[in-house]
Amino acid sequence: MTARIPVVVLAGYLGSGKTTLLNHLLSNNDGRRIGVLVNDFGSINIDAMNVAGQVDVAMSLENGCLCCAVDSDGVDRMLERLAHPGAPLDAIVIEASGIAEPRQLVRLVLSSQNPNIEFGGLVEVVDAAEFDDTRARHPELDDHVRLADLVVVNKVDRVGEADREGVITSVREIADGAVLAVERGRISPGILFEAPEVRESAGARQLSFADLEEHDDDHDQHMHAAYESVEFTAEEPLNPSAFLRFLNERSRGVYRIKGPIDFGPSGDEKRFMLHAVGVYAAFEKTRWKGERATNLVLIGTDLDGEALTARLKSCVDPDPNTIDQMGMLNLARHLDT
Numbered sequence: 506m507t508a509r510i511p512v513v514v515l516a517g518y519l520g521s522g523k524t525t526l527l528n529h530l531l532s533n534n535d536g537r538r539i540g541v542l543v544n545d546f547g548s549i550n551i552d553a554m555n556v557a558g559q560v561d562v563a564m565s566l567e568n569g570c571l572c573c574a575v576d577s578d579g580v581d582r583m584l585e586r587l588a589h590p591g592a593p594l595d596a597i598v599i600e601a602s603g604i605a606e607p608r609q610l611v612r613l614v615l616s617s618q619n620p621n622i623e624f625g626g627l628v629e630v631v632d633a634a635e636f637d638d639t640r641a642r643h644p645e646l647d648d649h650v651r652l653a654d655l656v657v658v659n660k661v662d663r664v665g666e667a668d669r670e671g672v673i674t675s676v677r678e679i680a681d682g683a684v685l686a687v688e689r690g691r692i693s694p695g696i697l698f699e700a701p702e703v704r705e706s707a708g709a710r711q712l713s714f715a716d717l718e719e720h721d722d723d724h725d726q727h728m729h730a731a732y733e734s735v736e737f738t739a740e741e742p743l744n745p746s747a748f749l750r751f752l753n754e755r756s757r758g759v760y761r762i763k764g765p766i767d768f769g770p771s772g773d774e775k776r777f778m779l780h781a782v783g784v785y786a787a788f789e790k791t792r793w794k795g796e797r798a799t800n801l802v803l804i805g806t807d808l809d810g811e812a813l814t815a816r817l818k819s820c821v822d823p824d825p826n827t828i829d830q831m832g833m834l835n836l837a838r839h840l841d842t
């Protein structure tokens with residue numbers, strides 16, 4: 506089984522630092538092969554391009570990046586070209602133009618019929634120095650920050666410490682998702698997508714806490730704004746209604762959740778692989794190969810591990826022998842077929 510390719514939408518007001526962040530991800534990819542959809546090639550740091558720049562052509566780059574220039578109408582078409590079975594990609598990033606409405610791009614990705622991709626989240630970049638002014642002039646910025654699964658407060662070098670704290674606090678008040686404050690877009694790529702060795706083994710093994718920790722040890726910790734992860738394991742089955750309530754409540758700071766869930770007899774004793782980013786959740790029904798257990802990894806920023814664990818523990822089914830049909834019906838709406 507090949508894992509689906511996560512598609513991340515990168516948005517942010519003009520000049521906030523989207524291209525800088527994208528270039529950072531491309532040059533700190535830790536072996537991930539990243540496909541990029543941009544509106545404009547000009548500013549992407551492309552050292553070795555095999556094909557001369559031509560809009561609407563997928564280009565193989567020496568650093569393993571596939572790069573395309575598209576308008577939003579062409580996104581689905583380009584996704585089809587980039588994400589075909591066996592595509593040599595671990596992730597795709599779509600950079601929205603500075604004035605794009607991120608909701609539309611997210612909708613495009615979510616409604617794509619392409620079976621090889623999955624939504625990888627909305628990242629909104631804001632300029633720490635301009636945040637208050639931009640909000641005043643463009644009130645829709647608050648919506649974008651609220652909608653985002655990760656808000657990157659960029660250019661923190663441009664503001665003094667007091668102002669920096671002020672901006673981060675304002676962003677946290679609006680944002681439901683994860684928040685990272687950085688300079689020059691230096692986020693750790695691990696918050697957005699898994700390491701290639703983890704992705705490639707998707708059928709056999711799940712992302713584990715150790716994978717993340719081990720992987721992150723390779724980083725120069727000062728180079729990247731770090732993320733956190735919390736692991737949750739349960740031998741007893743979870744109740745589907747309780748777990749869906751947990752997902753719907755969107756825990757602050759959580760960017761994504763992955764792993765298998767055991768819903769016991771309610772779930773027909775199948776292994777439900779969860780892929781959740783922000784409020785979006787998809788389950789894939791597979792078979793148990795080894796021991797049945799729920800084993801989730803939650804990735805994000807400022808995570809309250811104890812509170813998350815307690816919330817998840819409360820999802821353990823107190824009465825696993827009674828089938829929760831309503832819960833399974835609701836869960837069916839999130840099933841990837």
Ligand SMILES: Nc1nc2c(ncn2[C@@H]2O[C@H](COP(=O)(O)OP(=O)(O)OP(=O)(O)O)[C@@H](O)[C@H]2O)c(=O)[nH]1
Pocket residue numbers: 517518519520521522523524525526548602603659660661662663687688689690
């Ligand atoms: N001081 C400072 N400058 C930054 C930082 N990040 C980006 N810049 C600069 O800000 C300018 C805009 O950055 P871009 O990455 O091009 O921003 P963008 O959001 O892609 O811009 P558009 O494509 O025009 O919307 C560039 O001159 C960057 O070098 C940062 O953290 N600190």
